[in-house]
Amino acid sequence: MTALKEHIIRHIEENGPMSLADYMGMCLYTEDEGYYMHGMPFGKDGDFITAPELTPLFGEMLGLWVAATWQQMGAPESFCLVEFGPGRGTLYTDMLRAIGKALPQCLNALEGHLVDISPNLRQHQQTTLQGALPTIKWHSSIADVPFNKPTIVIGNELLDAFPVEQYEQVDGKYYQRLVTTENDTLKLTRADEPTEVESLAEVTEQSPAMENFLAELRDHLERAPQAAALLIDYGSEKAIAGETLQALRKHNYEGIFDTPGQADLTWHIPFKRVCDILGDTHSVVTDMALFLTEIGYNIRAEQALRAARTPEEKEHIEATTHRLIDPNQMGAHFKVLGWCSDNLKQLQGFQHCYADSE
Numbered sequence: 001m002t003a004l005k006e007h008i009i010r011h012i013e014e015n016g017p018m019s020l021a022d023y024m025g026m027c028l029y030t031e032d033e034g035y036y037m038h039g040m041p042f043g044k045d046g047d048f049i050t051a052p053e054l055t056p057l058f059g060e061m062l063g064l065w066v067a068a069t070w071q072q073m074g075a076p077e078s079f080c081l082v083e084f085g086p087g088r089g090t091l092y093t094d095m096l097r098a099i100g101k102a103l104p105q106c107l108n109a110l111e112g113h114l115v116d117i118s119p120n121l122r123q124h125q126q127t128t129l130q131g132a133l134p135t136i137k138w139h140s141s142i143a144d145v146p147f148n149k150p151t152i153v154i155g156n157e158l159l160d161a162f163p164v165e166q167y168e169q170v171d172g173k174y175y176q177r178l179v180t181t182e183n184d185t186l187k188l189t190r191a192d193e194p195t196e197v198e199s200l201a202e203v204t205e206q207s208p209a210m211e212n213f214l215a216e217l218r219d220h221l222e223r224a225p226q227a228a229a230l231l232i233d234y235g236s237e238k239a240i241a242g243e244t245l246q247a248l249r250k251h252n253y254e255g256i257f258d259t260p261g262q263a264d265l266t267w268h269i270p271f272k273r274v275c276d277i278l279g280d281t282h283s284v285v286t287d288m289a290l291f292l293t294e295i296g297y298n299i300r301a302e303q304a305l306r307a308a309r310t311p312e313e314k315e316h317i318e319a320t321t322h323r324l325i326d327p328n329q330m331g332a333h334f335k336v337l338g339w340c341s342d343n344l345k346q347l348q349g350f351q352h353c354y355a356d357s358e
Contacts, residue, residue, distance in 0.1 A: 059094020
């Protein structure tokens with residue numbers, strides 16, 4: 001039994017059942033014992049591999065997208081590049097490298113901002129990004145980020161880390177799922193009274209924490225002189241029916257109560273709801289495969305293949321490209337949301353979305 005599991009059990013015994021979102025929040029963000037507050041979850045030696053950890057080509061292409069968006073903004077003398085939940089800084093590093101090679105004047109105009117609540121991960125980011133820019137500022141909250149100049153926001157696998165609630169339908173009414181104890185173990189139970197929920201599914205999920213963040217992000221983006229954002233996560237463009245909350249440890253799935261604080265807890269993002277909050281007139285969503293193809297990922301991968309020096313290097317490029325682009329892998333399971341202010345009109349990578357809406 002993990003120390004955090006013992007702590008949660010004592011908390012429930014003293015205070016009664018807790019919401020699933022409160023449980024998830026404690027598992028991920030409890031000081032010293034929460035999943036993101038200690039250790040290194042990313043990479044082969046961690047619990048999961050994100051796209052930037054698969055290949056630097058992913059971050060490089062996002063960097064080129066940032067540079068192109070900066071040009072769309074009219075190449076302002078100064079702009080902010082903000083990443084929320086930057087992991088160990090791999091994506092930000094790859095973006096900066098690509099921007100510097102392709103458009104040095106864009107890098108010179110760039111003001112770096114990273115937002116992360118984990119002191120542990122901040123240390124890794126500071127090591128990874130040492131010397132990458134003259135100045136990079138770290139923040140623990142979106143409220144600390146300046147949006148007083150043109151701003152580009154990146155969030156890769158950010159939204160799935162917000163705690164989620166589940167509601168279960170019983171006799172036509174929805175009851176909130178709660179976490180309780182039994183014989184020193186954790187299990188789900190239901191609230192005594194029903195809750196008003198708009199859904200037809202047997203189990204539905206909602207994340208007030210994510211929705212509050214998105215509303216705050218929208219307000220900040222709308223106040224910026226110009227703004228664009230990319231949010232990348234696994235989920236669906238449509239409303240998601242059913243439960244998707246899962247625990248991942250050492251690249252394998254396990255029960256959500258097995259090892260609190262030692263496993264990642266994530267869920268699938270309902271991008272329709274994300275668009276509702278950010279504003280449908282500003283937001284477009286597409287499969288990651290389509291987005292990457294439109295910004296030239298396949299062309300860049302072919303260049304990398306021609307430059308590869310060993311069979312192993314070629315095999316790695318082919319394998320990671322397949323994993324990112326193939327619809328049966330990350331290509332369709334991951335979505336990319338683009339947001340832009342009225343004075344930008346359209347973003348690269350979403351041309352087919354704009355064409356379909358005309």
